[in-house]
Structure formats: C-alpha cells, structure tokens
Amino acid sequence: MTLQTEIQDETPSKLSVQRVSKRFRSGGRVVHALADVSLEVGEGEFVCLVGPSGCGKSTLLNIIAGLESADEGRVLTAGVPITGPGRDRMVMFQEPALFPWLDVLDNVLFGLKLKPGLSRNERIEVAQFYLKLVGLEKFTRAYVHELSGGMKQRVALARALAPNPRVLLMDEPFAALDALTREQLYGDLQRIWQQHRKTIVFVTHNVREAVCLGDRVALFSAHPGSIREQFKVTLPRLRDINSVELARYATEITAALRGGAAAPEEYAI
Amino acid sequence: MKRRLKALLFFVVALAVWEALFRAKLWSPVLVPSPFSVGRYLYEAALDGTLWDATVVTLRRLALGYVSGIVLGLPLGLLTARFRAVRDTLGLVALGLQTLPSVCWVPLALLWFGQTETAMFFVVVMGTIWSMIIATDNGVHNVPPIYARAARTMGSSGLDVWLRVMLPASLPFIVSGMKQGWAFAWRSLMAAEIYVTILSGFGLGNLLHYGRELNAMEQVIGIMFVIILIGLLADKILFSPWERFLHRRWGTEQ
Numbered sequence: 001m002t003l004q005t006e007i008q009d010e011t012p013s014k015l016s017v018q019r020v021s022k023r024f025r026s027g028g029r030v031v032h033a034l035a036d037v038s039l040e041v042g043e044g045e046f047v048c049l050v051g052p053s054g055c056g057k058s059t060l061l062n063i064i065a066g067l068e069s070a071d072e073g074r075v076l077t078a079g080v081p082i083t084g085p086g087r088d089r090m091v092m093f094q095e096p097a098l099f100p101w102l103d104v105l106d107n108v109l110f111g112l113k114l115k116p117g118l119s120r121n122e123r124i125e126v127a128q129f130y131l132k133l134v135g136l137e138k139f140t141r142a143y144v145h146e147l148s149g150g151m152k153q154r155v156a157l158a159r160a161l162a163p164n165p166r167v168l169l170m171d172e173p174f175a176a177l178d179a180l181t182r183e184q185l186y187g188d189l190q191r192i193w194q195q196h197r198k199t200i201v202f203v204t205h206n207v208r209e210a211v212c213l214g215d216r217v218a219l220f221s222a223h224p225g226s227i228r229e230q231f232k233v234t235l236p237r238l239r240d241i242n243s244v245e246l247a248r249y250a251t252e253i254t255a256a257l258r259g260g261a262a263a264p265e266e267y268a269i
Numbered sequence: 270m271k272r273r274l275k276a277l278l279f280f281v282v283a284l285a286v287w288e289a290l291f292r293a294k295l296w297s298p299v300l301v302p303s304p305f306s307v308g309r310y311l312y313e314a315a316l317d318g319t320l321w322d323a324t325v326v327t328l329r330r331l332a333l334g335y336v337s338g339i340v341l342g343l344p345l346g347l348l349t350a351r352f353r354a355v356r357d358t359l360g361l362v363a364l365g366l367q368t369l370p371s372v373c374w375v376p377l378a379l380l381w382f383g384q385t386e387t388a389m390f391f392v393v394v395m396g397t398i399w400s401m402i403i404a405t406d407n408g409v410h411n412v413p414p415i416y417a418r419a420a421r422t423m424g425s426s427g428l429d430v431w432l433r434v435m436l437p438a439s440l441p442f443i444v445s446g447m448k449q450g451w452a453f454a455w456r457s458l459m460a461a462e463i464y465v466t467i468l469s470g471f472g473l474g475n476l477l478h479y480g481r482e483l484n485a486m487e488q489v490i491g492i493m494f495v496i497i498l499i500g501l502l503a504d505k506i507l508f509s510p511w512e513r514f515l516h517r518r519w520g521t522e523q
Contacts, residue, residue, distance in 0.1 A: 065422055085421045097419040100519045101437040110433070111423030145520025163423065 006122065006164070007129055012199040013078035013088065013166040015041035015064065020073035022059055022225075033059045035224030036073070044197040048214035050207055050257070056225020057203045058171055064201060065091045065169050077167060087111065089167040090160035094175050096152035098144045104131065104155050105140040111163045130158040133192060150181035157189075161196070170202045174209070183241055186212050190238045207257065208250040212241040219257055229256055302487040310487040311494070319476070324495065327462065327472035330386065334393025335454050339447060342398040346405025346446075347431065356406065363402040371396035371457035375464055384467050392461045396454035404446020408439025441519065444511045451503060459496065473499075 017039040024031045033056040041047050049057040062068040064075050066085040075082045077089060090111070098107050108127040112118065118126070131137050134154040144152065153173055160168060174182045190213065193200060204210050210217045211233050221228040231253055239246055284304050290296075291303040314320035349360040374395045375388075382388040412435055420434045436443075462474020473492055480488030515521065 067418055067421065085424070085426075087424045089422070091419070091422040093415060093419065095413075095415055097413075097415040099416065099434070099438070101440060102518075110420070110425075114424040114429070143518055143520065145518075159423075 006118065006126055009196045009198075010088075010164050010166045012044040012197050014043050014076075015039075015167060015199060015201065016076040016079075017041075017060065017064070018073050018075070020060065020063060020070045020075065022056070022063065022068070022071050032224035034063075034070075035226050037226055038073075039218060039227060041199055041201060044199055046193060046200045046202065046213060046215045048202045048204060048210035048217045049220060050204055050210045050217055050253075051220025051225075052222055052257075053205060055220040055222035057220045059225065061091075061169050061171050061201060061203050064167075065089055067091075087115065087163045088165050089169055090163060090165040092153070092156050092160050092168070092170045092173040094172040096144075096149075096156040098152055098155055098159070100144045102144075103140070104136065104142050104144070104147070107144070107155055108159045108162050111159060115163055127158070127162055130162045131155075133161070133196075134158045134188065148181070149177050150185065153177065153185065154188075157192075161192070161198075165198065167199045167201070170200065172204055173202075175204070175206075182209075186241055187238055189213065194237065207254050208241055208246065211235070211246055211250045211253065212239045217253060219253065299484060299486055302490065306487040307491045307494070310485070311491045314476075314488075314491070319471075320495065323471050323473045323476050324499070326470035327458065327474070328499070330389045330472065331393060331454060331458055334390045334458070335397050335451060337390070338394045338397025338450060338454065339401055341394070342401025342446075342450070343405055343443070345398070346402040346443075347409065347436070349402060349406045350409035350435075351431070359402070360406060363399045363406075366395070367399035367403055371453050372460035372464075374457065375461045378461075379465060384465055386467065386469050388465070389458065389461055389467060392457050393454045396457040397450035400450040400453055401443075401446050404442050404449065405439060408442025408446070409435050411442060412438040441515050441521075444508070444515060447511075448508055451507070455500060455503070 017037060020034055020037045021032075022034040024033055037056075037060060039047075039060075049060065051057050059068065063070050064077075064082065066082050066089065082089075099110065102110065105124070105127055108131060109123055112123045112126060115123075128137065128140065131140055134157050136151060136154050136158065139147065139151065144155075147155065156173070174185055177185070186209070202210070202213055207217075214233055217231045217233060218227050219229045219231070220226065233249065235243075235245060235249065287304050291298065291301055295301075311320065345359060345363075349356045349363070371392065374392050378388040378391045378395075382391060416434050416438050417430055420430050425433060458472075459474045459477075462472040463478045464474075466475060466478075473496055477489060477492045477496075480486070480492060
C-alpha cells in the first residue's frame, strides 16, 4: 500500500438515524434524553445539530459514535447497523483528549497503529500528511502541554482524520477556544471538508457556528430531546461567520429556537 | 555554581560547629565523637571491606524485595482498578495493610522464615507492595474518562486500552507510589536489620547495631551517614529520571 492510496479519501458514508430513543436515570428521575429521533445525513453532507444544553444532541452523537447504545431504534452507516465504536466514524470532543505522555506525532499515530496493512514508515508519512493539512507540520515533536488550545484541537482533528474515516463526528470542538482562533478553524474545517469530502455531524449550541459550517442545521429541543425543525443553509462557501447574510440567517433560526414565530417558509424544510 | 558554593559553605560550617562542640567537651567523647574519628572509621571500614560488604548485602536485599514488590503490585493494582470484586476485597486489604508500619511484619517474618534472607525479602516486599497496589488503583481512577473514550473511537479496546492508555495515563500516580514503596521498604529493611542478625550476611543495619553494642559512636554515626547517602542517591538515580520525564510530558514543571 502506498501513501497515495492510503490518504486517498474513503467515500463518505450515508448516515441513517432511525427512531432512536434514550433514557437516563439521574437522581431517581428518568430523563428522556432522546425521544424517537430520526435523521438522514447524505454522503459527504455537513449537518449541524443545534440546541440548548441537555437537549440530547451530544447523546445522539455518542450513539452514532458507538460509545453509547440506543434504548430503541438504530443507526446505520452505509446501510450497516452500528454496534460499537469503529474507525469509519472518528470523533472530536470538546476537550482535545490528547494523550500527554505522547508527543504530537505519536498522538496522531495512536489510531493508525491499530490499522492493519501499514508499515511504520507509512504510518508516519500518513500522520505527517495530516499534520501538514492542519498546519502543524513544524510541531510533530512538541508535547501536548506546549500547544495552545487551538493547536491542540488541530492535532485532535489530524488524529481524527488520520485513519481516513468516512464520517467525522464533532462534539462542540471549538467551544472552549477564543473567538479569533475559532474563526480560523471555521475556515480551515470548511476547506478540509471541501478537499477531503467527509460526512460530518457537528454538535454545537451556537447557531451562527452551525449556519457557518453546515449544509443543514437540525434544531433540537429538550425534555424530551427531539429534532424540532431543520433548515437548509445555501450560503456560498467558504462562509465567513461575520458576514451580514449569515447573521441574518442565524437570527431567524434563533427566533425559532426560542420558540417564537416559526421560521420563514423559504428556509424551512 | 554560586548555589553549590553556598551549599558547600553550609556543610563546612556545620562540620566546624560539630568539631567545636566536640572540643568544648560539653559531653563525653563517647556520646559526641569528633567528625574526624567518624571519618577515620568510615575510611578504615571502607579499606578493610566491611562497609562495602554490608552495603552490598543491604542493597541486594532491598533491590530483590523492592523489584518483586513492584512487579507484583502493579498488575494487582490494575486488577483492583478494573474489577469491583477485587477492589472490594484485595483493595480493602491493601488499604488496611498499608497503614500497618511495615516493621510490624518483622516478628511474623522471623517466626515464619527464621533468621534467613527470606524473612528480609518478605519484609521488604510487604513494605512495597501495598503502596504500589493503592497508587496504581488510584492512578487508574484518576485518568480522565475521555482518554479511554477517545481511544475506543480510534479502534482500541480491551487490553489495548489498558496497556496503551490507562497504564501510561496513570504514570504520575504510579511513580509516586513507587517512591512511597521505596521509602517504606528502606525503613523497614533497616529496622529489620537492626532488630535481627541474619547469619547469611551483615547489612548496614547490623553494623549500626554492633556500633551500639561496642559503644562505638563513630561507627553509629558513620553508618547513619552511609544510610542517608544511599537514600539520597536512590532518589536521584531511581526517581529523578522518571520525574523529569513526567514533568516534561505533562508540563507540570514550575
């Protein structure tokens, strides 16, 4: 296997969430985290799940990741039901979750080591390719604590992309970063997504972030967690989160999120 | 360099004060010998080999028991962290026995094994193993759960998660457990050597004991210096590299 074939992008997969429900027991009370949620995500589509905290959007992401199981319903990737975590669906968390005992390169290599059919040199080449993609090729031998928050998330992105997944699951990955760093990453993520077409499910509570990144925005409501409305975002890419158009779009969705007037007909699906 | 000079100056002054106290003859020279006679004892004992032999005997006992304690304690600690049943049983035993000063094992060891190397080995292992179990268990429980989750999404599972994530992630705790185990083992071995004569070899503790029997204060103080020196060297040689590694990787250096 050569580097070229290895980093050649896997075809993104279709995701199909079918009538998923999930309950938690917390302090003697049963919390209905997800109630009968269905969602279709197309191949290479970028979908953002937006909602207040506790609305179940992260739970849904964890179920798609295979880290939690649904009480009812099922999730299919490329037509196959999910039974557990898998390299075809990589996850980026809000915390970078990088391993401090490894340097940057070894962190990116972690998942690659479990991928069969690659020699050590090939793995290193693949890791370096993705570190370059996120702009960190000069930091391969740095330790995690030496990096800024934004750099850490870039490493986490490289680590998630390295095993060449078909789906990328992102759970508020930029929430803890400062505004300037975040805006840079919006640009980078859109660019990478356009070059290396992945199916992306992106969880956020920030409507503007969702409008900036997503082809589609699914609006969650809590108690019980369910998808209330979905909006298609047709703004041209690369989108700038500070643009007036985007802000207008976001304002209308926010109004719907607050439970005010329904979103204008033209955007609602 | 300036720091070293200051430190050197401190010790020279301390020795001078000691010598001055000796010369003032406030106490009998049997109780407060001159630093020179302590130095002469150490020099002669080193020359005729007694000091060297005793150090080797002691360090061999320590190394054997300490390494065994760690090799046994680490996997047992991982088991207590992994399985609730082991935690409720062995974990509780470890917690209890760790509070027992390890020198309290000496009478039992003597009755079981007699005045043999095995008794010494047993005491040192008992000094090490419980700290090691508790520290490892503690370390695993302090690993941020997100590490294991992240590893699982990358295709890691079962033993692989334990070896490549939980174990290295608990290293800061494991190293401090190793340090504590060393301290307990070293103290209990010294106590055991002072307390019992083991015919298969005279350790530093034995020399200390005979120094008392012979009223040879310069021997007692000289051997105490050797024991302190070994403790300091162990800290520098055994633990400093680990701690530097942890500081560098985890960024905990001030």
